[in-house]
Amino acid sequence: MxxxxxxxxxxxxxxFYASVAQRDDPSLRGRPVAVGGGIVLAASYEAKACGVRTAMSGRIARRLCPDLIEVAPSFxxxxxxxxxxxxxxxxxxxxxxxxxxxxxxxxxxxxxxxxxxxxxxxxxxxxxxxxxxxxxxxxxxxxxxxxxxxxxxxxxxxxxxxVPVGGELDFLHPLPIEALWGVGKVTAGKLHAHGIGTVGALAAVEEQTLIAIVGQGSGRHLHALAHGRDPRRVETRTRRRSIGAQRAIGRGRHTGAELDAILVSLVDKVTRRLRSGERIGRTFVLRLRFDNMTRATRSRTLRNATAGTDAWLVAGRALLEEAMPMIADRGVTLVGISITGLDGSDDEQLELPLGDAAGPSRPSAALDGALDAVRDRFGSAAVTRGVLLGRSEGFSTPQLPDHG
CATH class of the missing domain: 3.30.70.270 (Reverse transcriptase/Diguanylate cyclase domain)
Structure with missing residues (x-):
């Protein structure tokens, strides 16, 4: 069953910080790494195995792990x-x-x-x-x-x-109290002083007794968690500042035509998501990852915010063309794009139908709307651009409309 x-x-x-350092510098992989200067901001699992921990002084970390490699943070x-x-x-x-x-x-x-x-x-x-x-x-x-x-x-x-439904308490109760949200050193010390060391032991304590030990707010909070109660939902109220997509393409040389097809596919996907969420954007960002794991980011800002596919495709192709010398020299393993500076589509200022790259012409906007309607009804593969015909697009999970 x-x-x-x-x-x-x-x-x-x-x-996170240590993993980014190891990703970007292959010589660090599998070695003990600490990110930070005088204080450890993050430690790789190899460093943690030696006892190195976040917020530890660099001097103590080096004493615990003589082979420790310290790297500067790169925010x-x-x-x-x-x-x-x-x-x-x-x-x-x-x-x-x-x-x-x-x-x-x-x-x-x-x-x-x-x-x-x-x-x-x-x-x-x-x-x-x-x-x-x-x-x-x-x-x-x-x-x-x-x-x-x-x-x-x-x-x-x-x-x-x-954690299987119905097995929540079986999973939770054997764990130490420090596993719960809100149990820091001070609270843990108070609970341990009363012989409470596991979540199960915490759950066996009456709520009023717990309030007397750690205070009203913490007592009620921990009593609920110890019994597996948490009614909160995922909150998505914050408006997104960017919408993007990316594709890993593997090592090896890729022709300009292949990269252009990937760019077209990504722009099609992102601009459709913009329109479905009734958003417009102002800045196009192109992200590239190379064979040696280094990265490059290029951006271009339009005069007027838009959700039009053609305008963003012009901007993206210009950035890709500028990056081609780097691509030829290093190879590329990932292409990503994002559109930032988002606003509501009600704020879009339409221009005269001149069809330049600064903003969508009315025929272009009408075409975008027609293509979106066809794809909404018959699926994203129902219509595609000619440059993508015959090229593998890979499998992608159907997406719900993005509303920020």
């Missing part, structure tokens, strides 16, 4: 990697709640018929983040958000753990 699964995913990148790389990972999240489901630069909750409850079980979706998420961004990620699956977060922590490094 198939085990029922929860529909909340918590996805958490593993040792531009972290932001770029985070955006690429969140692009994958939002390509899987529009119900994404980011809670930090390297983790998010996803609600996949409406995707069973399209994409399969939550475990299958979680596995596909992990595969895509590894293939498209080059980073390991752990995923927890459960019927409540906090349980999914606990499960992702238990699955690390680079794992997936699904």
């Amino acid at each position: 198939q085990v029922a699964e929860g529909t909340f995913l918590h996805a958490d990148l593993d040792s 531009t790389s972290y932001v770029e990697a985070s955006r690429a990972v969140f692009d994958v999240f939002r390509d899987i489901t529009p119900l994404v709640e980011g809670i930090s630069i390297d983790e998010a909750f996803l609600d996949v409850g409406g995707l069973a018929r399209l994409s399969g079980s939550p475990s299958r979706i979680g596995g596909e998420l992990r595969r895509r983040v590894k293939a498209e961004v080059g980073l390991p990620i752990s995923v927890g699956i459960a019927s409540a958000k906090f349980l999914a977060k606990v499960a992702s922590a238990a699955s690390k490094p680079d794992g997936l753990l699904s």
Whole structure:
């Protein structure tokens, strides 16, 4: 009999800063790495095995791990990697709640018929983040958000753990109290002083007794969590500042025609999502990853914000043409695009129908609308651009309209 699964995913990148450093510098892979100067901001799992921890002084870290390699932080790389990972999240489901630069909750409850079980979706998420961004990620699956977060922590490094529906307390109660949200050193010390060391022991304490130990707010919060209660939903109220897509294309030389076809496909996909969410954008960003794992980002801002495919295709092709010398020299393994500076489509200022790259002409906008209608009714493969005919587009999960 198939085990029922929860529909909340918590996805958490593993040792994010250190993993980005190891991704970008192959000589660091498999070696103990600490990111930071005087204080450790992140440690690779090889460094953690030696006892190195976040917020530890560099002096103590070097004493614990004589072979430790210290690297300076690169916040531009972290932001770029985070955006690429969140692009994958939002390509899987529009119900994404980011809670930090390297983790998010996803609600996949409406995707069973399209994409399969939550475990299958979680596995596909992990595969895509590894293939498209080059980073390991752990995923927890459960019927409540906090349980999914606990499960992702238990699955690390680079794992997936699904807590079956009905088995929440069996999973939760043997864990130490420190596994719960809100249990830091001070709270843990108070609980341990009363002989409470596991979540199960915490659940056996009356709520009023718990309030007397840790205070009213914490007492009620921890009592609910210890019994598996967390009614919160995934919150997606924050308006997105960009919409993007990317494609890993593997090592080897790729012709200009092949790269142009990939760009056309990505622009088609992203602009359709813009229009379905009634959004317009102003800046086009092209991201490239090369054979040596280095990266480059190029951008171009239009005079007027738009959701028109033709205008963005002109901008994207110009950026790709500028990047061709780098591509010829280094090879390319990933092409990604994003459109930023988003606003509501009601704010679009239409120009006279001159058809230049600065804004969509009325015939172009009408064509975009007609193509969107055909694809909405008959599927995304019902109509395509001539440049894409005969080229493998790969499998992609049907997406719900993106409303930010």
